[in-house]
Amino acid sequence: METNTSGQWVIVAQSHQLDRSRPLIPVTLDEKPFVLFRDEEGKLGLIGRHCPHRGADLCYGRLEDNGLRCPFHGWHFDRYGQCVEQPAEPEGSRMYTQIKVPMVPVKEENGAISAWMALEGDAR
């Protein structure tokens, strides 16, 4: 995976940690809480742990519909942290298109999962 900012790949987990029926674990990066999960396509997502709605803990999220769903009001996120559904908002609302959880690029090689850590000053 290519990125424009300067930084480095840092190993944050081992693939086998996700070898379970619910492939999701909490990860701390730079003292900030994230959640690492595998979606139904087998792809990894590393996104902020607090739901951008009212801050519920996505570590207890529902892994379904090829993404992660917050149990508080059902907001649904894909592996890029993009909100794709807000089932309690009025029919036809487009608010979800504007909602994104912080996302960190990840890669998986030889059983190790690495995150792209931007250098100081390059952070979001």
Added chain:
Amino acid sequence: MISQELNDMITRIGPGTQAGAVLRHYWQPAALNDEMEDGLPVAVNLMGERLALIREGELLVLATRHCPDDAPSAQYPPSHEIEIDTSGPSYPAHEIKGIAFAYMGPGAPPPFPQFDCFRAPDSHVFAFKGLWHCNWLQALEIGIDPAHASFLHRFLQDEDQEDSYGKQFRDKAAHTNMPITQLLRDYPRPDIEVEETGYGLKITALRHMENDLTHVRVTNQIFPEAICIPMSREMTITQWHVPVDDETCYWYTIFTSFQKPVNKDLMREQRLKEHRLPDYAPLKNRENNYHYDPAEQAKLTYTGMGMDINVHDQWAVEGMGAIQDRTQEHLGRSDVAIIHYRRMLRRAIADLSDGRSDALPMQGDIAGLRGPLSNDAIADSKDWKAASHAVDLERRAACPWDASV
């Protein structure tokens, strides 16, 4: 999203804070009568202060007690270890309906409003409490958020209603055979109407169903930190979210029954099974992941944390962090009551700083306040308002105590 400065202003409640000053203008639940059964003094941790209920002659008083600065938020030393600090403030207290309330504000305490929970005879009310490790405001905000019940409390299968006494959301939806759990699941996008009232907010959630029927659920925010909501056809819940300090709070509930006396032994036993004493901390908590079970989450409940909806609420509000970081939130249309409430709280803060304490809700004439109406009804979509009223009046008319409004 709001600024950090504003988040601090509306959440922090210690002595000298602005939101703390608003809350101190109202009676605060300080302890359950159950806690006073073995005599006084009883330790109390309230509004960032270390206190104890004592008796001075006939009067119940909430006095300051000596306590090391680093003692845990919800530590309760036994009676014989409590030492009163006579140099600290002391406040009037009053026992009513199973709870000792205290008034920690300036001037004379306001009268108790004639709400159902205070009017019902002792036989028809039951009080309990539970500890949550988070700020009081996020605890209150989940109670004025009618949409969350369709998700957080979703049951993927409907429970048998036989075993439903004393539990929330286990009845059939008004006048139908549909379990409330199914109704909440099938109609997750309520229209929410919010109306400012003399006591706070009336919140109406409308779920438009098939055949021109509408489910109408009326809940209330009672200023500053309580809610009044229906529990079952028989009972309502009046619940205060009382700060212990900035990062800890108790819910105090008065369950109020219209028709039959409350089975207090059963209600107490159900709840004591889920809590430990003396701090009333829930046995399912952050330390044991709320007994989270992914298999259950896949098949049975939305959270995987069992059937007790109090645990779901507790997880939701504790998981936000000690004080929810509202600089990162994105409120939606479903949060309309929360938005309205924060506006009221900010107005009250502004009124106090202008020296207009009588402009706060319920600080003036409260003689006309009754109820508040708090129920579920299913009505023709055209006249849901009248139907909701009629169902409430019917219940009140059949009630053995004076519940007239």
